[in-house]
Amino acid sequence: MAAPFVVPGPTGTAIRARLRVSDTDTAVLAEVGVFLGGLAAGDFVVRSRQGLEHGGQTWAVRKRELTGVSSARWAGSITKATHDQWALARRGQTAEVAWLRKQIASIQERLARPLGAKADKREGLPRGYGSRAEWHAKSRRVHALRGRLAGVEADWAAGRVRVVRGGKRLARLRHHLDQAGLSERAWREQWRAARMFLAADGESGKGLGNETIRITATGRLSIKLPAALARLANAPHGRYVLDATVVFRHRREEWLDRITNNRAVAYRIHHDVLRGRWYVTASWQRTPAFVLPxxxxxxxxxxxxxxxxxxxxxxxxxxxxxxxxxxxxxxxxxxxxxxxxxxxxxxxxxxxxxxxxxxxxxxxxxxxxxxxxxxxxxxxxxxxxxxxxxxxxxxxxxxxxxxxxxxxxxxxxxxxxxxxxxxxxxxxxxxxxxxxxxxxxxxxxxxxxxxxxxxGHPIRRRTAPPPHDRSDRAEHRTVQARPDARRREGPRPRIPGPRTRSVPPGSGAKAGDQHAQHRSGHAAERGFWHQDSPLLSL
The missing domain is CATH 3.30.420.40 (ATPase, nucleotide binding domain)
Structure with missing residues (x-):
């Protein structure tokens, strides 16, 4: 069995607050989010086509192309999000390959067993299938899993990933609107909100820890607009200041400490269509906490x-x-x-x-x-x-x-x-x-x-002590001691003096000699007891 261990603490944290935006703020956020979402979708297409041939030069080219229509910071956030999404898809492929191989091996082991065979835990053999029909269905299942595994391994070797921006579940829901109880307009609103991009990574040393999406200590939120949407600015340097005020009620003091010292804070703005609300999420990395022994x-x-x-x-x-x-x-x-x-x-x-x-x-x-x-x-x-x-x-x-x-x-x-x-x-x-x-x-x-x-204790509870007559017929008591405790089975302390009934126990000359005691596991129990034969005549 694995030894117990102390779980390390979290390395990051995130807090969220609601944005009570006006109609003008809603229109601006939706337009900016849809525009940047289109750039993010196009950048991910280019990154997927590059596959394993991606490098620093191709990354610079993609970022340079995005900078012309947005800004250098928005281009950096979009390309970084693209790399994170591509890496997540690759990890998903790795997990799927491992799962498929395990499923195939498990089914093959059961197919090799006779029908109705019971499991043998000592030999590590699984049980067989219950009927011929089940065995046939599982044999077809193995062929299907092998074909699926071959396709995933081919994608992995080519560096090709399959990602649906907005979610595969929502994309499939488009063909089942009646079952979901949604209209086409409601579905398109959810689809547009899921594909928006309004996220910016923080940067230490910059004002308030983020130059793209900035929140002051008083809760004033402003966004750096892309170059193509500079006409929407209502503040200097191509920025838009929202009418809504941000109030973080959870971990507020920790957040204030970071923005006061210009430490990196990442922000993400998203729209919950079902509730009709806008939210902003702030996240940052934390110093790893000391793990107690x-x-x-x-x-x-x-x-x-x-x-x-x-x-x-x-x-x-x-x-x-x-x-x-x-x-x-x-x-x-x-x-x-x-x-x-x-x-x-x-x-x-x-x-x-x-x-x-x-x-x-x-x-x-x-x-x-x-x-x-x-x-x-x-x-x-x-x-x-x-x-x-x-x-x-x-x-x-x-x-x-x-x-x-x-x-x-x-x-x-x-x-x-x-x-x-x-x-x-x-x-x-x-x-x-x-x-x-x-x-x-x-x-x-x-x-x-x-x-x-x-x-560190055994699960078995402590047994009852021996009966009052000190007989060994009830066995000895299980000692409640830690595995690393020393001398827990050692002899009793040696007290000078004769061992007679007139003195306390443990004071005799052989008090420390365990071989002279009737103890479990000692030499006194290993010897054979011999009784003399009875006399035949008196």
Whole structure:
């Protein structure tokens, strides 16, 4: 099993504020965004055609062509966004190739097994397919995946990527407007808003950390207009000042510190068509926080959390691995829109962090879960309900949100190996902790297993001490000590004096000789006990 570790903190942050724009501001922002979006689309086409032949000279040529119709800073932002999008598409191709190869190998292993064969965990053999029809369907599936893999590998070798600016989902929705309940006009508004480009990277040493999109300490927002739209300027140097005032309510002091010292801040303006609102997002890089050693993070105990599809099961454990207090559960609902799901997760994590601070613990222990390949049928068979449960499990979002929010509260996040935590937790902790007034669930018991693994203790709970007669018939007590603790099985201290009933135990001459004691695993138990034969006559 992998050793527990402290998760590093976030390296960047982003804040968002609403823009209460006027009709004039709306018209200007829409015109500028559509114009720059067209330039970004054309630049991405040129970059995609270059493929692997791209270099510094071709980048300079593209930037020079964009500068003539916009500005040097807008051209730099557009070309950088193009490179980031192309690199993201390449990483997506790499992930798709790895997933296809794994799927093909998994299906081929099952195709090689006899029909109805059971899985052999010792030999590492999967189970066979249940019927001949299923075997035939999977053989056709393998051929389809091989053809798909050949196409992706060909694109990868040629440096060709496939990207839809505005989103593939929205593009496909154009052919199903009746099912989505949208009119063609409403869809075109969303399509235009998704393809706008109103983003500018910051630059340290420049005024307020950004020369293209500038926000002052009083909330005054101004935009450097492209050369082709200079007629829209209402301020000197070809700038347009919005009537709206920007108010950042979250991390405002940190943002003010950056713009006051002229440190880089990136801004992005986008339009939410469904709500009819405009937003501005400010983002910047942060200095990597110091990662606490594992021992220091766990010095005050830990709040162990078992993540589930509808709630977080948490229990406080002291540094010795003992559960303290009562279990807590923080529920959330993942039904509905993406904004609703994100709000539910943030609310549940906020309550978890408040509970951690209230208990005095300095760390939260979570499982290092990764369900990237856990939604396939080859792994879970025909259990469609369980596959859907795994698919909607927000592992990546939960971990990213928890790490970012815990860093602001000075709470460390400790990740542990998730192997058998639910099974062993239910086996060793669920029944002993359940009472007539408290019902301990399987998830609560799993949280204890997670916490004990983070603290370095075995999941098995401490056994009861021997009976009062000191007999070995009940076995010896499991010593509750850390794996690195020394001399925990050493002899008792040597106290001078005869070992008789008139003196306390441990004071005899052989008090430190473990071989003279009846101890488990010592020489006193290895010898054979011989009894003399009884007398035949008296």
């Amino acid at each position: 594992l021992e220091a993070a766990l010095a005050r105990g830990v709040v162990a959390v078992d993540m589930n599809d509808d709630h977080l099961a948490a229990w406080r454990l002291d540094r010795h691995g003992n559960p303290v207090g009562e279990p807590r559960r923080f529920f959330y609902d993942l039904a509905g829109s993406a904004q609703h799901r994100d709000a539910q997760i943030r609310h549940a994590l906020t309550r978890l962090l408040h509970h951690t601070r209230a208990t005095g613990a300095g760390a939260i222990a979570v499982e290092d879960l990764d369900f990237t390949d856990g939604r396939c049928r080859e792994k879970y068979g025909r259990n469609k309900r369980f596959r859907r449960l795994i698919s909607r499990f927000p592992t990546a979002k939960l971990k990213a949100r928890l790490v970012a929010m815990a860093a602001e509260q000075d709470i460390a996040i400790v990740a542990v190996d998730p192997a058998y935590t639910s099974r062993w937790g239910a086996q060793h902790w669920q029944q002993p902790l359940s009472t007539s007034k408290r019902k301990v669930s399987r998830h609560d018991a799993a949280s204890i297993a997670i916490g004990r693994r983070a603290l």
